[in-house]
Amino acid sequence: MSGVRSFFAGTDPCWLTPATKQPVLRAEVSVDSADPLADTVRAELDLLRQAAGAADAAPDGVREILLCTLDRLGRTPVGRDLADAVHAAVPRAGLGAEGFVVVRRGERLVIAAGAGRGLLYGWYHLLRQAAPLAATTGADHTEAHRPACAVRMVNQWDNMAVHPVMGSVERGYAGRSFFYRDGRVVADLSRVRDYARLLASVGINALSVNNVNVHATETRLLTDHLPDLARIADVLREHGITTYLSVSYAAPIELGGLDTADPREQRVARWWAEAVERVYSAIPDLGGFVVKADSENRPGPFTYGADHADGANLLARALRPHGGTVYWRCFVYDCHQDWRDRSTDRARAAYDHFVPLDGRFDDNVVLQVKYGPLDFQVREAVSPLIGALRHTRVALELQITQEYTGQQRHICYLGPLWTEILGFDTTGAGGPTIGDIASGRAGRPTGGVVAVSNVGDDANWTGHKLAQANLFAYGRLAWDPLASPDEVLAEWARATFAVDAATLAELTALMSGSLRTYEKYTAPLGVGFMVTPHTHYGPSVNGYEYSPWGTYHFADRDGVGVDRTVASGSGYTAQYPEPLASRYEDPASCPDELLLFFHHVPYSHVLRSGRTVIQHIYDTHFDGCDEVEDLVRRWSAIADRFDAATRRNVDERLAEQLRCAREWRDQVNTYFFRMSGVPDAEGRTIHR
Numbered sequence: 153m154s155g156v157r158s159f160f161a162g163t164d165p166c167w168l169t170p171a172t173k174q175p176v177l178r179a180e181v182s183v184d185s186a187d188p189l190a191d192t193v194r195a196e197l198d199l200l201r202q203a204a205g206a207a208d209a210a211p212d213g214v215r216e217i218l219l220c221t222l223d224r225l226g227r228t229p230v231g232r233d234l235a236d237a238v239h240a241a242v243p244r245a246g247l248g249a250e251g252f253v254v255v256r257r258g259e260r261l262v263i264a265a266g267a268g269r270g271l272l273y274g275w276y277h278l279l280r281q282a283a284p285l286a287a288t289t290g291a292d293h294t295e296a297h298r299p300a301c302a303v304r305m306v307n308q309w310d311n312m313a314v315h316p317v318m319g320s321v322e323r324g325y326a327g328r329s330f331f332y333r334d335g336r337v338v339a340d341l342s343r344v345r346d347y348a349r350l351l352a353s354v355g356i357n358a359l360s361v362n363n364v365n366v367h368a369t370e371t372r373l374l375t376d377h378l379p380d381l382a383r384i385a386d387v388l389r390e391h392g393i394t395t396y397l398s399v400s401y402a403a404p405i406e407l408g409g410l411d412t413a414d415p416r417e418q419r420v421a422r423w424w425a426e427a428v429e430r431v432y433s434a435i436p437d438l439g440g441f442v443v444k445a446d447s448e449n450r451p452g453p454f455t456y457g458a459d460h461a462d463g464a465n466l467l468a469r470a471l472r473p474h475g476g477t478v479y480w481r482c483f484v485y486d487c488h489q490d491w492r493d494r495s496t497d498r499a500r501a502a503y504d505h506f507v508p509l510d511g512r513f514d515d516n517v518v519l520q521v522k523y524g525p526l527d528f529q530v531r532e533a534v535s536p537l538i539g540a541l542r543h544t545r546v547a548l549e550l551q552i553t554q555e556y557t558g559q560q561r562h563i564c565y566l567g568p569l570w571t572e573i574l575g576f577d578t579t580g581a582g583g584p585t586i587g588d589i590a591s592g593r594a595g596r597p598t599g600g601v602v603a604v605s606n607v608g609d610d611a612n613w614t615g616h617k618l619a620q621a622n623l624f625a626y627g628r629l630a631w632d633p634l635a636s637p638d639e640v641l642a643e644w645a646r647a648t649f650a651v652d653a654a655t656l657a658e659l660t661a662l663m664s665g666s667l668r669t670y671e672k673y674t675a676p677l678g679v680g681f682m683v684t685p686h687t688h689y690g691p692s693v694n695g696y697e698y699s700p701w702g703t704y705h706f707a708d709r710d711g712v713g714v715d716r717t718v719a720s721g722s723g724y725t726a727q728y729p730e731p732l733a734s735r736y737e738d739p740a741s742c743p744d745e746l747l748l749f750f751h752h753v754p755y756s757h758v759l760r761s762g763r764t765v766i767q768h769i770y771d772t773h774f775d776g777c778d779e780v781e782d783l784v785r786r787w788s789a790i791a792d793r794f795d796a797a798t799r800r801n802v803d804e805r806l807a808e809q810l811r812c813a814r815e816w817r818d819q820v821n822t823y824f825f826r827m828s829g830v831p832d833a834e835g836r837t838i839h840r
């Protein structure tokens with residue numbers, strides 16, 4: 153475990169800063185040495201002891217901390233009363249393998265859990281909550297926590313070999329991969345170890361380690377690179393993180409020399425069984441595979457006239473003897489669509505492919521579904537597929553990396569978006585919510601929640617220092633989908649920056665609304681895209697309009713938006729149950745912010761706000777830009793209270809955000825003015 157003691161050598165410790173260390177005199181851990189996380193918990197306490205000199209100065213804090221598994225509580229000198237209080241704090245449903253309780257009596261504090269993993273999560277909870285707990289000095293304090301979602305996964309989109317178009321990390325905006333270099337796993341995994349600690353500190357318990365677009369080099373992770381994969385898994389395991397691997401559906405052809413990957417062929421099943429056997433002999437606790445099949449030119453079962461239940465079950469059956477699971481992505485649509493073909497609607501695709509297969513998937517298949525039917529837009533409808541699958545395990549897929557939300561050059565705190573998605577009522581009439589489904593509260597089979605990572609080898613991990621908040625918030629909301637995104641943001645800020653409370657309040661205030669600011673200056677009313685093709689950064693109103701990708705806005709001189717109604721459009725609204733289907737079908741009841749996602753309306757259509765669509769477009773684009781100017785002003789007023797690296801980083805990124813927001817405003821406003829001929833009611837500058 154020597155590596156554990158060198159955490160964050162030379163890298164930004166993010167929210168695990170020494171400033172968050174709890175002031176203590178004594179800290180002890182009591183956990184069975186056979187527990188896989190025993191050494192990690194002990195190493196964490198060593199870090200605290202190293203920092204204790206400075207912390208001793210705080211007289212009123214906790215002075216003694218004990219981390220202890222419940223079965224060992226009686227064998228520690230904790231005292232009968234405190235031990236009784238700990239047992240009483242355990243909820244009736246128990247703590248499971250990951251839950252923990254925190255019980256404080258005056259200067260003594262106990263974190264107790266069923267196993268080392270719970271102790272680790274309890275410990276990180278304490279680090280994050282140091283300030284609030286210190287504020288309860290002298291008072292009795294009891295809390296119990298258990299994660300809502302059993303699987304809280306992050307997907308790396310890292311390539312082993314730098315891809316000619318997508319680079320080292322697909323949709324990565326924070327430098328290169330720190331897992332791979334020059335087609336190999338890096339020799340020194342200390343940065344991976346730091347990352348594992350960051351992930352564990354917010355409760356992430358699963359990581360897939362390579363891009364879902366599995367190219368030639370990465371396909372060989374299953375064979376030539378297995379020992380290196382095992383080294384990664386060793387590091388992740390120390391932090392309670394299960395390793396998953398993205399695999400190519402065509403691996404039997406690419407690696408095995410077969411002439412087919414037909415899921416119904418015995419020799420294909422045999423090849424997978426043998427391949428999986430080899431992988432598990434290297435990594436006995438591998439979580440399983442993540443698969444992108446028949447999606448954006450990746451191979452899949454369609455080639456053989458088979459369906460996705462055949463394909464997913466093929467892999468699931470190979471994984472079953474080893475306890476593995478296949479996360480099978482539902483991002484399946486026609487990316488070679490003819491824009492002239494108005495009968496095809498990309499938004500329909502995932503539901504149309506997967507709902508008819510519900511009930512045919514093995515129970516170690518999880519269908520991984522993006523939150524929206526298009527692609528991680530700042531505003532789109534919530535996917536109807538998640539609610540519709542009753543007999544199949546489902547995982548919600550989110551995107552932490554800011555592909556469509558400013559690419560870590562814009563401040564865009566995503567917590568409020570995820571809260572909205574998790575809270576979305578899939579029936580419109582009393583649930584279940586997406587969060588209920590992801591957490592299993594809906595009583596349906598579940599696969600938890602997954603999100604695409606936003607880190608790279610930039611010194612601050614995320615390119616934009618403030619984008620660290622998104623990684624933090626994902627973990628916190630996966631643990632507790634009902635947590636308030638503003639409170640999570642405040643928790644992140646407090647743990648990250650050693651600045652006074654007023655500065656923290658101002659920072660979180662300016663970040664908290666940044667998602668809606670971004671929405672205002674980009675594509676209007678849920679219509680989506682309008683981004684520069686391929687890079688997906690900056691405006692290009694017609695960039696995808698005549699392309700094969702299926703993401704159109706259909707603006708003409710009279711109106712804009714995509715008709716997805718049953719009455720006159722693609723019929724997508726019927727994929728929702730009632731009363732949601734009718735609510736979306738009728739422009740009068742469709743929520744304004746999704747109007748152009750569901751309807752093609754005239755520019756003169758009057759929104760609930762009383763404004764016309766065209767005036768709304770102008771207003772939001774002027775407002776959005778003004779809000780970015782305001783962000784710049786507000787940040788400038790507090791910038792000098794932050795460390796130099798943060799100051800420089802945020803200054804530089806905000807300047808770019810403002811430039812880009814102006815470009816969005818002017819291109820979108822000019823485009824719609826030229827299309828509609830309707831002037832801005834307030835006579836502001838619209839370039840002609």
Ligand code: GCV
Pocket residue numbers: 309322323364365444447448483527555
């Ligand atoms: C990994 C979008 C992105 C792709 C990504 C894909 C996916 O289309 O632009 O880079 O590929 O989603 O989620 O598979």
